[in-house]
Amino acid sequence: MSSERQLKPSGSPSLSADRGTEADDHDTTDARAVIRFDDVSVTYRGGVQALRNVDLRVDDGEFVVVVGLSGAGKSTLLRALNGLVPATSGSITIDGTEVVGAGAAELRVIRSQIGMIFQTFNLVHRTSVLNNVLMGRLSAVPAWRSTLGLWPSAEREAALQALERVGIVEKAYVRASNLSGGQQQRVGIARALAQEPAVMLADEPVAALDPVTSRQVMGDLLRINREMGITTLVNLHFLDLAREFGRRLVGLRDGEVVFDGDISDVTDDTFQEIYGRAITDDDLLTVDAEPAG
Numbered sequence: 001m002s003s004e005r006q007l008k009p010s011g012s013p014s015l016s017a018d019r020g021t022e023a024d025d026h027d028t029t030d031a032r033a034v035i036r037f038d039d040v041s042v043t044y045r046g047g048v049q050a051l052r053n054v055d056l057r058v059d060d061g062e063f064v065v066v067v068g069l070s071g072a073g074k075s076t077l078l079r080a081l082n083g084l085v086p087a088t089s090g091s092i093t094i095d096g097t098e099v100v101g102a103g104a105a106e107l108r109v110i111r112s113q114i115g116m117i118f119q120t121f122n123l124v125h126r127t128s129v130l131n132n133v134l135m136g137r138l139s140a141v142p143a144w145r146s147t148l149g150l151w152p153s154a155e156r157e158a159a160l161q162a163l164e165r166v167g168i169v170e171k172a173y174v175r176a177s178n179l180s181g182g183q184q185q186r187v188g189i190a191r192a193l194a195q196e197p198a199v200m201l202a203d204e205p206v207a208a209l210d211p212v213t214s215r216q217v218m219g220d221l222l223r224i225n226r227e228m229g230i231t232t233l234v235n236l237h238f239l240d241l242a243r244e245f246g247r248r249l250v251g252l253r254d255g256e257v258v259f260d261g262d263i264s265d266v267t268d269d270t271f272q273e274i275y276g277r278a279i280t281d282d283d284l285l286t287v288d289a290e291p292a293g
């Protein structure tokens with residue numbers, strides 16, 4: 001079933017500079033591959049095959065947007081990467097470490113290298129913004145310190161710096177529940193940053209936000225990727241947002257990678273192929289209020 005798997009445009013030599021000068025995205029050398037899926041399939045109990053023979057390689061510092069219809073397997077891709085969902089077959093590595101078949105202790109190490117950003121932010125609402133960000137440092141300090149709230153000053157400093165990166169350091173001592181949605185997502189990003197992760201994974205990070213805030217948060221993610229070189233994978237369902245912020249686009253359809261290429265090669269037809277249907281206003285974050293005709 002591998003015919004027609006890649007809709008990848010032929011002869012697309014002008015990939016953006018951040019992907020390296022010899023931009024052969026299926027280069028066989030492994031030197032810079034931070035994420036690698038080799039022939040990965042995931043079948044859930046009950047029989048749904050959520051990923052089918054996925055091959056994907058993401059190099060150090062890349063910013064990749066993943067799109068696909070609801071149910072296409074976007075979340076499964078991220079969950080397989082952090083070992084939350086076991087791959088049924090194939091190999092997944094992060095920075096060379098195999099995720100598939102890893103034991104609990106190994107998974108803890110792997111997950112400490114992955115900053116996760118969630119659609120619903122996953123903050124602890126009744127505590128301060130700073131404490132939420134410090135959660136990102138949990139694996140870096142002895143448990144008794146974090147339990148007693150006796151964070152070393154260097155840890156507090158690191159957390160404050162992460163808040164500064166996302167422009168809300170002045171909210172450090174505010175209760176998380178008192179922030180707006182966009183501010184809460186920035187705390188989520190700061191918490192992930194505080195981990196000093198090798199990889200940032202964001203599963204529909206702006207789905208709960210309004211259009212203006214969505215763009216700001218996507219802008220934060222892209223800026224952090226640029227400034228700090230953290231390899232980033234973002235699942236999005238708004239195609240205009242994917243086009244605006246994506247650099248490399250991966251399209252999933254029914255568990256298969258059906259597109260993998262530079263965003264500048266993406267046309268409306270590409271999105272239609274990925275979705276297997278015409279694109280509607282619901283697929284766009286911002287719908288122009290132009291009168292028809």
Ligand SMILES: Nc1ncnc2c1ncn2[C@@H]1O[C@H](COP(=O)(O)OP(=O)(O)OP(=O)(O)O)[C@@H](O)[C@H]1O
Pocket residue numbers: 044045046048049050068069070071072073074075076077237
């Ligand atoms: N825990 C689970 N058990 C069984 N089937 C699952 C489970 N999680 C996901 N699935 C199924 O696997 C397929 C892929 O789901 P997944 O959540 O990865 O899609 P998605 O692209 O993230 O969709 P959405 O855009 O709605 O978030 C779907 O058919 C879904 O119903």
Ligand SMILES: [Mg+2]
Pocket residue numbers: 074075076203
């Ligand atoms: Mg999902």
